[in-house]
Amino acid sequence: MKRFLLKGVIKDKGRSLLPIIVVATGTMLTVVMYSWLTGIMGDSIRMNANFNTGELKVMTKAYAADAEQFPNDLAILNADTLLVELKEFEPEVDWVKRIRFGALADFPDANGETRGQAPAVGWAIDLFNEESKESARFNLQESIVQGVMPVNTGEVLISDELARRFEVKPGESFTLFGSTMDGGFAFYNLTVSGTLLFGATGLDRGAIVMDISDAQKAFGMEGACSEILGFLPYTYFNSDKAEAIKTIYNQSVDARQSEDEFAPVMITLRDQAGMAEMVEYTDFVSRIMVFIFVSAMAIVLWNGGLLGGLRRYGEFGIRLAMGESKGHIYRTLLFEALLIGTIGSIVGTVIGFLIVLYLNIHGVDMSGMMQNSTMVMPTVVRTAITPTTYYIGFIPGIFSMILGNALAGVGIYKRETARLFNELEV
Amino acid sequence: MDNPIIVTLEKVTKRFPAGKTEFTALNKIELTFRKGEFSGLVGPSGSGKTTLLNIIGSLDCPSEGVATVLGKNISSLSHKESAELRNYGIGFIFQTYNLLPVYSVYDNVEFALLLQKISAPKRRKAVMDALEWVGLADRAKSRPSTLSGGECQRVAIARAMVKRPALVLADEPSANLDSQNSHMIVQTMKRLNRELNTTFIFSTHDEKVMQYLDRIIYLKDGMVERDERKSED
Numbered sequence: 001m002k003r004f005l006l007k008g009v010i011k012d013k014g015r016s017l018l019p020i021i022v023v024a025t026g027t028m029l030t031v032v033m034y035s036w037l038t039g040i041m042g043d044s045i046r047m048n049a050n051f052n053t054g055e056l057k058v059m060t061k062a063y064a065a066d067a068e069q070f071p072n073d074l075a076i077l078n079a080d081t082l083l084v085e086l087k088e089f090e091p092e093v094d095w096v097k098r099i100r101f102g103a104l105a106d107f108p109d110a111n112g113e114t115r116g117q118a119p120a121v122g123w124a125i126d127l128f129n130e131e132s133k134e135s136a137r138f139n140l141q142e143s144i145v146q147g148v149m150p151v152n153t154g155e156v157l158i159s160d161e162l163a164r165r166f167e168v169k170p171g172e173s174f175t176l177f178g179s180t181m182d183g184g185f186a187f188y189n190l191t192v193s194g195t196l197l198f199g200a201t202g203l204d205r206g207a208i209v210m211d212i213s214d215a216q217k218a219f220g221m222e223g224a225c226s227e228i229l230g231f232l233p234y235t236y237f238n239s240d241k242a243e244a245i246k247t248i249y250n251q252s253v254d255a256r257q258s259e260d261e262f263a264p265v266m267i268t269l270r271d272q273a274g275m276a277e278m279v280e281y282t283d284f285v286s287r288i289m290v291f292i293f294v295s296a297m298a299i300v301l302w303n304g305g306l307l308g309g310l311r312r313y314g315e316f317g318i319r320l321a322m323g324e325s326k327g328h329i330y331r332t333l334l335f336e337a338l339l340i341g342t343i344g345s346i347v348g349t350v351i352g353f354l355i356v357l358y359l360n361i362h363g364v365d366m367s368g369m370m371q372n373s374t375m376v377m378p379t380v381v382r383t384a385i386t387p388t389t390y391y392i393g394f395i396p397g398i399f400s401m402i403l404g405n406a407l408a409g410v411g412i413y414k415r416e417t418a419r420l421f422n423e424l425e426v
Numbered sequence: 427m428d429n430p431i432i433v434t435l436e437k438v439t440k441r442f443p444a445g446k447t448e449f450t451a452l453n454k455i456e457l458t459f460r461k462g463e464f465s466g467l468v469g470p471s472g473s474g475k476t477t478l479l480n481i482i483g484s485l486d487c488p489s490e491g492v493a494t495v496l497g498k499n500i501s502s503l504s505h506k507e508s509a510e511l512r513n514y515g516i517g518f519i520f521q522t523y524n525l526l527p528v529y530s531v532y533d534n535v536e537f538a539l540l541l542q543k544i545s546a547p548k549r550r551k552a553v554m555d556a557l558e559w560v561g562l563a564d565r566a567k568s569r570p571s572t573l574s575g576g577e578c579q580r581v582a583i584a585r586a587m588v589k590r591p592a593l594v595l596a597d598e599p600s601a602n603l604d605s606q607n608s609h610m611i612v613q614t615m616k617r618l619n620r621e622l623n624t625t626f627i628f629s630t631h632d633e634k635v636m637q638y639l640d641r642i643i644y645l646k647d648g649m650v651e652r653d654e655r656k657s658e659d
């Protein structure tokens with residue numbers, strides 16, 4: 001029987017062509033839009049993770065309570081000991097020390113008088129260590145506009161925008177004013193080795209990137225760091241895995257030192273401002289999208305099914321006469337829908353995937369549209385290819401086809417056998 | 427004639443709604459058909475022939491009266507049970523052939539057996555036998571659109587006969603055929619009637635068909651006007 005139905009679907013173009021085109025189109029759009037969306041979101045999440053949140057983050061409990069302010073008086077004191085512990089605890093994860101700070105950058109003129117001052121947001125990362133992945137994580141090499149990477153203590157990168165505003169050239173020096181870890185006044189002289197354009201809105205205004213040893217000296221934080229970030233070895237953020245690591249770690253810390261406000265605490269990317277919303281927003285929008293496609297396609301396919309059904313009343317009549325029950329005919333219609341939906345979904349997914357692949361390789365420059373955004377977002381958007389890319393289209397494809405045929409097939413139930421049968425007579 | 431009775435119609439009446447009133451298409455029909463009969467309903471258009479065949483074929487129910495077919499009271503069957511009765515007991519042949527156009531001759535005939543869950547080798551044998559009976563074994567792979575009207579009707583006969591039903595209902599089977607093909611298909615059915623002892627009930631107003639019938643029931647305005655048996659000569 002199944003072979004019989006498959007033959008019918010393949011041979012009867014009137015039965016299968018329109019639905020296959022509709023299903024394939026909807027499937028293709030779903031695949032492309034989903035990949036586009038996860039591409040934007042995935043890249044944004046990735047950038048945020050790289051610059052700010054990590055996929056996992058360890059701070060002192062006290063620091064965590066107020067983390068956006070970079071309260072370095074509450075920093076992790078014995079950073080290297082903790083780092084070793086973390087590496088033992090979860091060797092798969094790349095653990096890195098960071099110091100985050102807000103400070104005032106003071107650019108002097110030729111006489112050493114203040115030419116201008118600007119607030120700067122600082123990232124102190126492991127720059128000088130050969131094995132460090134941090135400069136790749138910040139995409140520093142590719143982001144340098146003028147000058148070179150820092151190689152010596154005291155050399156830093158500043159945002160190109162900041163450099164232009166105060167006409168600072170690589171090789172020139174400036175002073176950073178801030179506060180030390182124990183509340184004192186800090187000032188520290190630095191040399192600009194190069195300027196940076198990240199191509200990410202929100203980062204290019206006043207960023208300063210330096211090696212962590214310089215920040216430790218500048219702010220009296222020897223041996224300390226603001227936070228330790230962890231990066232999982234996957235292309236896309238694996239929320240479940242991160243949550244699992246976090247839970248185990250925090251339980252083990254609590255067991256040892258639950259009262260200590262300087263005890264380390266671990267959070268994931270999701271726990272940080274805006275990130276959970278971003279992850280959930282992606283899921284939400286893709287669900288809405290699938291729902292819209294299912295509804296729209298089901299309506300089209302329902303009508304297609306009704307027209308096809310009218311054309312096939314003769315066939316249904318003869319099948320009833322030959323002793324097939326209405327229920328069986330109805331089920332064969334659903335099975336046909338499954339076949340057509342599957343064929344259409346395969347076609348649509350293949351075409352959609354080719355488009356996704358093209359956009360994944362070439363990307364689309366969206367910088368014009370995001371000039372005023374303060375979010376850390378990439379300006380060249382690429383589609384993402386995830387395991388979901390391969391099956392997401394099948395959900396609206398098959399579901400809408402079955403729904404469409406199920407609705408259209410109700411007509412068969414409503415008709416009396418004799419009437420269906422009488423329609424045979426011309 | 428001592429063959430068992432397989433169809434009994436007792437006061438079978440069928441009314442159709444016609445506007446605010448009702449139209450009586452069949453009026454207290456009293457008939458029986460025995461196994462192996464080769465009989466026909468004859469009457470002008472609108473006399474109720476198709477309506478009566480539909481009731482015998484369990485596609486429709488009488489408004490009043492009792493129709494018993496192959497031991498089953500048609501009115502008391504569920505939709506599924508009546509489908510079952512048609513599937514195993516009754517073959518249909520129509521004026522307009524009604525072959526499924528997208529399928530081959532072979533597939534069209536096989537379909538009846540697919541519903542019966544018969545094993546593939548048995549199906550194959552039965553289909554080829556049935557095509558043999560109607561002389562179309564060599565056209566098994568053809569599409570209906572490449573066949574003549576006569577050939578199509580012979581495929582329809584094979585399709586009705588392949589499951590070897592006790593009863594075959596043929597509603598004006600020759601109406602779309604020329605004289606030569608009309609003779610041919612009725613002769614084919616007559617032969618199968620003898621060889622397989624299948625009961626045939628025709629509806630027709632075609633003289634060429636009537637001459638082969640052993641029994642002719644004349645219908646007029648939904649009533650049996652005459653019931654004539656050909657004397658055995």
Ligand SMILES: Nc1ncnc2c1ncn2[C@@H]1O[C@H](COP(=O)(O)OP(=O)(O)O)[C@@H](O)[C@H]1O
Pocket residue numbers: 422442443449451469470471472473474475476477478
């Ligand atoms: N489903 C129906 N609804 C209303 N009237 C019907 C229906 N089927 C048949 N009739 C009427 O019943 C009468 C007998 O029809 P039918 O059995 O088709 O006659 P025949 O086959 O002898 O030409 C006709 O007048 C026809 O219009």
Ligand SMILES: [Mg+2]
Pocket residue numbers: 475476477597
């Ligand atoms: Mg008729």
